[in-house]
Amino acid sequence: MPLPPASGLPIDAAIDDLTATLARHPIVVLQAPPGAGKTTIVPLALIDRDWLGGQRLVMLEPRRIAARAAAHRMAALRHEAVGATVGYRTRLDTRVGAATRIEVVTEGVLTRMLQHDPTLEGYGLVLFDEFHERSLHADTGLALTLYTQAVVRPELRVLVMSATLDGPALARRLGDAPLVICEGRQFPVETRYAPHPRELGIETAVAAAVRKALRDHPDGDVLVFLPGAREIHRVAALLDAQSHALPDRVDVRLLHGLLDAEEQDRVIRPAPSGRRKVVLATSIAETSLTIDGVRVVIDSGLARRPRFSPRLGMTRLETVRVARSAADQRRGRAGRLAPGVCYRLWDEAENAHLLPAAPPEMLEADLAPLALDLAVAGVGDPLELTWLDPPPAAALAQARNLLAELDALDAAGRVTAHGREMSRLGLHPRLAHMVLRAAHDGHGALASDIAALLSERDLLRRDASSSGSDLRARLEIVSGAADPTVADRPTLHRVRAQSARFRRAISLHSPGHVSRVASHDAAGRLLALAYPDRVAQRRRGSLPRFVQRNGAGAVLPPDDPLAAEAFIVIAESDGRTPESRVFLAAPLDLDDIEEDFAAHLQETDVVEWNDDAGVVAMRQRRLGAIVLDERRVRDPDPERVAEVLAAEVRRRGLAMLPWSESAVRLRERLRFLSVTDPSWPDVSDSALVERLLPPLLHRLGAVRSAADLRHVDVHGALLDLLTREQRVRLDRLAPTHLVAPSGSRIPIDYRDPSAPAAAIRLQEMFGASETPAVFEGRVPITLHLLSPSQRPVQVTRDLASFWRSSYFDVRKDLRARYPKHHWPDDPLAAEPTSRTRGRRRE
Numbered sequence: 001m002p003l004p005p006a007s008g009l010p011i012d013a014a015i016d017d018l019t020a021t022l023a024r025h026p027i028v029v030l031q032a033p034p035g036a037g038k039t040t041i042v043p044l045a046l047i048d049r050d051w052l053g054g055q056r057l058v059m060l061e062p063r064r065i066a067a068r069a070a071a072h073r074m075a076a077l078r079h080e081a082v083g084a085t086v087g088y089r090t091r092l093d094t095r096v097g098a099a100t101r102i103e104v105v106t107e108g109v110l111t112r113m114l115q116h117d118p119t120l121e122g123y124g125l126v127l128f129d130e131f132h133e134r135s136l137h138a139d140t141g142l143a144l145t146l147y148t149q150a151v152v153r154p155e156l157r158v159l160v161m162s163a164t165l166d167g168p169a170l171a172r173r174l175g176d177a178p179l180v181i182c183e184g185r186q187f188p189v190e191t192r193y194a195p196h197p198r199e200l201g202i203e204t205a206v207a208a209a210v211r212k213a214l215r216d217h218p219d220g221d222v223l224v225f226l227p228g229a230r231e232i233h234r235v236a237a238l239l240d241a242q243s244h245a246l247p248d249r250v251d252v253r254l255l256h257g258l259l260d261a262e263e264q265d266r267v268i269r270p271a272p273s274g275r276r277k278v279v280l281a282t283s284i285a286e287t288s289l290t291i292d293g294v295r296v297v298i299d300s301g302l303a304r305r306p307r308f309s310p311r312l313g314m315t316r317l318e319t320v321r322v323a324r325s326a327a328d329q330r331r332g333r334a335g336r337l338a339p340g341v342c343y344r345l346w347d348e349a350e351n352a353h354l355l356p357a358a359p360p361e362m363l364e365a366d367l368a369p370l371a372l373d374l375a376v377a378g379v380g381d382p383l384e385l386t387w388l389d390p391p392p393a394a395a396l397a398q399a400r401n402l403l404a405e406l407d408a409l410d411a412a413g414r415v416t417a418h419g420r421e422m423s424r425l426g427l428h429p430r431l432a433h434m435v436l437r438a439a440h441d442g443h444g445a446l447a448s449d450i451a452a453l454l455s456e457r458d459l460l461r462r463d464a465s466s467s468g469s470d471l472r473a474r475l476e477i478v479s480g481a482a483d484p485t486v487a488d489r490p491t492l493h494r495v496r497a498q499s500a501r502f503r504r505a506i507s508l509h510s511p512g513h514v515s516r517v518a519s520h521d522a523a524g525r526l527l528a529l530a531y532p533d534r535v536a537q538r539r540r541g542s543l544p545r546f547v548q549r550n551g552a553g554a555v556l557p558p559d560d561p562l563a564a565e566a567f568i569v570i571a572e573s574d575g576r577t578p579e580s581r582v583f584l585a586a587p588l589d590l591d592d593i594e595e596d597f598a599a600h601l602q603e604t605d606v607v608e609w610n611d612d613a614g615v616v617a618m619r620q621r622r623l624g625a626i627v628l629d630e631r632r633v634r635d636p637d638p639e640r641v642a643e644v645l646a647a648e649v650r651r652r653g654l655a656m657l658p659w660s661e662s663a664v665r666l667r668e669r670l671r672f673l674s675v676t677d678p679s680w681p682d683v684s685d686s687a688l689v690e691r692l693l694p695p696l697l698h699r700l701g702a703v704r705s706a707a708d709l710r711h712v713d714v715h716g717a718l719l720d721l722l723t724r725e726q727r728v729r730l731d732r733l734a735p736t737h738l739v740a741p742s743g744s745r746i747p748i749d750y751r752d753p754s755a756p757a758a759a760i761r762l763q764e765m766f767g768a769s770e771t772p773a774v775f776e777g778r779v780p781i782t783l784h785l786l787s788p789s790q791r792p793v794q795v796t797r798d799l800a801s802f803w804r805s806s807y808f809d810v811r812k813d814l815r816a817r818y819p820k821h822h823w824p825d826d827p828l829a830a831e832p833t834s835r836t837r838g839r840r841r842e
Helices: 012-024 038-046 064-077 109-116 136-151 167-173 202-216 229-240 261-268 324-335 348-353 368-376 393-405 417-425 429-440 444-454 471-479 489-507 520-530 590-596 638-652 661-676 685-700 706-710 714-720 724-733 799-804 806-817
Strands: 027-031 056-060 086-089 102-105 123-128 157-162 179-181 189-193 221-225 250-255 276-281 294-299 302-309 314-321 340-344 535-538 545-548 553-555 567-573 579-587 602-610 614-623 626-632 737-739 745-747 757-761 782-786 792-796
Touching: 012 027, 012 038, 012 157, 012 179, 027 167, 038 056, 038 064, 038 102, 038 123, 038 157, 056 109, 056 136, 064 086, 064 102, 064 261, 102 109, 109 136, 109 368, 123 136, 136 157, 136 368, 157 167, 167 179, 189 324, 202 221, 202 229, 202 276, 202 294, 202 340, 221 324, 229 250, 229 276, 250 261, 261 276, 294 324, 324 340, 368 393, 368 417, 368 429, 393 429, 417 429, 417 489, 429 444, 429 489, 429 520, 444 471, 444 489, 444 520, 471 489, 471 520, 471 579, 520 567, 520 579, 520 590, 535 626, 545 567, 590 626, 602 638, 614 638, 614 706, 638 685, 661 714, 661 724, 685 714, 745 757, 792 799, 792 806, 799 806
Parallel strands: 027 157, 027 179, 056 102, 056 123, 086 102, 123 157, 189 340, 221 276, 221 294, 250 276, 294 340, 553 579, 757 782
Antiparallel strands: 302 314, 535 545, 535 567, 545 553, 567 579, 602 614, 614 626, 737 745, 782 792
């Protein structure tokens, strides 16, 4: 088979180096800029090399439209039809034949090839095109291919091709693989920044930019990048408006993944002579595709990326700022065939804040399909494989848990027969499980319709809002039982075609069980097979708010047809917290939950504390966070009561406990002892919350009412913190009272742990030469000496010094105020007394 003639593209200069390098090395990295020709020229240049030995090569493309376009372009260069030397395989379309040497595949097809035949017998080279996009399928396919190469096929060659990824870094991560660089050829592209006011929607700004570009640049086509199909259709409507009609010779073309193959191919072809086209595209047009005639690019600066939440088990599409590498890719589309211009609808200063590259899909995606792929491939431990970015452990664990719940994995984590059947359908594991289980029960047709609906965007037009979120309304349209004019015709066509394919697939597994007619009212029951974690119960109240089995909240508009349903199953929502907006759901009966989830229902006692009612105990039958029914428990488990009250104390603090006067005084004494000697228990708030609760648990377990709580013995629990020796020493080291010379028992105040104090009439201390002390005489008591009428006259911690000096000044004042009392000249020789005589004179 002769080599293809020189293409005239920049890649021609690198072909000899590339083929020679592949002859010597099993793994090679090719870095070539957009438009260099790597996608179509490299495979054709390699199929007849001696080291390939007549074997086939397979090239992974990240998108269906790119795979199909690449195959058609290569076949055209060989003047052949697709399916001869060059063919392609996608999830929905296959064009290969016995003579095919080059297979362009996408959407996990390579992974399924490796699962079917881990040796890839008959294939000598695997190419990964546009690897800089770092799709989940590409990362998985590369990891499995490298595993095959390392274990059974050392002669298998791998070529990783990238436009914007750091080639040297990628080569290092692939074991210092050799790097071949193609310099490329790019016509100059002028960049013009055209930020738009925030209050002006992006669609309006894009439409205005298109009109300006058509006026200012009379030649060439315009390629517009928008985040998604919704924005594309809005811009198309604005450009079609009568008040701002485009010139007659301008055709507006749409390009996104939801279009059928014929329409996509029509967009790629050059515009007819004398006409211009405006192509409104998603990021699908960033790489691989060459749209002939483009001279102007208008970049909205936005992209749509899937983000998966392991907590919610849900993927939602988020509109984000485009990465700098993607913006450069988009800009380069204007300079492939001639000089061009790129309008960026943001401020030039914003470039510095763009991410250098988008995160690999591996780090943000739902890993349930990956986990199933690995299990089917016999990979028990993902770390056995060589990953550029290994699957995040938490997301992978969540994925494996889901697969176990769907019966795809056994208790040891190995794939089950059911899991293998799920993998063959090419659906998300949730939908595959639903379709197969439904088929065994005779509801395969309805399940196929549901799976097809959930695999596409909503088929209802925006003006058909009366159906709200009800999945059954869409099923009526798909089955032909409702008016199809309210649906988007292309989407309805794709849904019906996909459903037919699913029915054919499952008929191989469950013959005779597919065509039985099922009521659309069974939709919720089938949907629960796919989304068991999203069964939701309506909360009490007037608003349609729901709690899902996984604990997440959800909400419907008040006028939604499902707003009054007691139970629903949520298929799609915006995934926001704390309550997500439901877009698509179906109702579910309590009887169905009782039957289908019988093995998952749990009966638990829920104990709560109410300040007015006391302990409230209910026995609930639950499905996760959903309470199906409950009844009052008269005699709750004391241990559970104690745990609940202990949790309340931790939340609200020690003040919740009934602190008697004796308990307060004991805590103050213990605080004094712990400050003086750290071997004593710490009774600060933070420490006491944890230390006091264990000895209190048996007391708290007996509480049933607020009155019971008031009788809990906190004083006894404090004593339980002490060892036997500490209990013996407590009164000796920190006595509750001091015995005055008068014989009175005076309480000691330990509120200030660094200075215990006692308030006592001065006359009761006559004759005492030393200051009373605690802690075996080592800590003096601060004496607050009082007048006969209990008013403070002196504070001292040195009684002897007071008698020698200050006493005489105090004595003068006291003699004047209390003349009938005895105020001796020598207080140390006087008789102490606790009695007062005569009337106090102030």
